[in-house]
Amino acid sequence: MKEYLNKDLYEILGITPDTDEVQIKVAYRKMARKYHPDVNNNTQESIEKFKEITEAYEILLDVNRRKEYDTLRGYSRRKSQNTETSRTQAHKAYSSVSNEKPRQKKTENKDSFSKIFNNIMDGLFQNEHPNKEHKKKQKPENGRDINFTVAIKIEEAINGTTRTVNVLHTEKCPKCEGRKFINGAKCPMCKGTGEISIHKRINVKIPAGVKKGSKIRVANEGDKGYNGGKNGDLFLTIEIEDNQLFKFDGLNVLCEIPITPYEAALGANIEIPSVSGNISMKIPPLTTSGQKFRISGQGLKDEKKGITGDEIVTVKIEMPKDLSEKEKGLYEELKKHSTQKIRENLK
Ligand SMILES: [Zn+2]
Incomplete structure (x- = not known):
């Protein structure tokens, strides 16, 4: 005896025996949403209820x-519906199950149920969850862009560098394929979100001459697109590290x-910092406070143009x-x- 013969499948779906196939689908969607x-x-009760309405739907x-x-x-009923051959397989699964011993039946039933469940879930919620992808009849969905900020040194900005x-990518969960549920239970991999986050290391070439706030686009390295949608892009926003010691004027x-x-x-001969490390600098006798000295070739290098700036040192006499x-x-x-009478000129 098939268990479902003891149930009122129409009542379970809130319909009558006259209801046609289209209305069954509508009723099921309504119930399934609820x-x-x-x-x-994810209460056990809701899982059982959901199984019950899904079973009723599949049979009807x-x-x-x-x-x-x-x-x-x-x-x-007035007339039989169009034959739907795609359901035959599910039918077979159910039929073979009914001859098994009770214990085996339970697990077998669960497996075949999950097959049906997943088939249904493929198409059911496409309108409610436009961001969740399903295999069939889905619009292409482009992946999101990912934005990232990287801080680089001024020399790297001038000459280019790599980072x-x-x-962190968000991708469809490979275990449940975005369906969130497996065998009527939450997917253990994505914990029922349908998505997983994965880390990916990406080498990015930062071209020479970038400025603060420059954006570098790395095509296709954003989140994955689905259903033929494009992948998102990765955007790197450039920050140039502050330097306590130096200010920059072009290459100087x-x-x-x-x-x-x-x-x-x-x-004196003193040691001063430069962009390439400490260097020595000669202070001539009778140097005044605020005097500027140009140290040739100790600025920033523009490797492409083959030119180098200078370091311009302003000395301050400090008591x-x-x-x-x-x-x-x-x-x-x-x-x-x-x-020497240094204020003589003021008189
Ligand atoms: Zn999953």
Whole structure:
């Protein structure tokens, strides 16, 4: 005895034995939306209910099974529906199951049910979930673009560089193929979302001459498109790292360097930073505060044009925060010996 013969499949779907195939589909969609485990917190009850209405739908949509069901239940209808051969396989699965022992029947039944379930899920929710892809009768859906920001050094901006970015892609879950459910239970891989996130390392060439805010497009490296839709693109927005020591003017590097009063007076060889590391610089005797020095070839390189900028150093005489007794004595000595009247011109 087939279990479903004890059930009122029409009542389960909220229809009458007169209902035609189109209306059965409509009724099923309505019920499935209401009882889909997805919208009912996946309670066991909702899963069972959903199975029940799906089973009713499958049986009533199969002309032969519906006929058999109607006959055995004593229902009469006006006319039989068009034969739908695609349901024959599901029918076979059910028929063979009915001869098995109860325990085996349960698992077998579950498997064949899931087959049917998945077939139905393919087409059912396409209108409600335009972002979720299904294999059949779906519009092409383009993948989303992914935006990413990368910070590079100014030298890299001038000469170009490469960056490996770790991009998080969203893709259709390979286990449930985006259907969210397997055998009527939440897909364990995507946990019922139908999507998974995967990390992908992508090498991106950043061309020479990029500016702050430049966007670099890497075609097809966004999220996957479905149903023949295009993949999204990956966009890298360029940030140029701030540099505490330098300012930049074209290829020239500008830098301010403090020097002591005695270095200014006597001249000195001092070590200063440059874009290529520390370099030594000669301070001539009697250097004044604010004096600028150009250090040729220590700026940024434009490899394409084969030119290099300069480093322009502005020196600032900086007094020590404190003077020792010895230093004070020496300044007193200096004062005694100084002959130059530097404010003479102001009179
Ligand atoms: Zn899944």
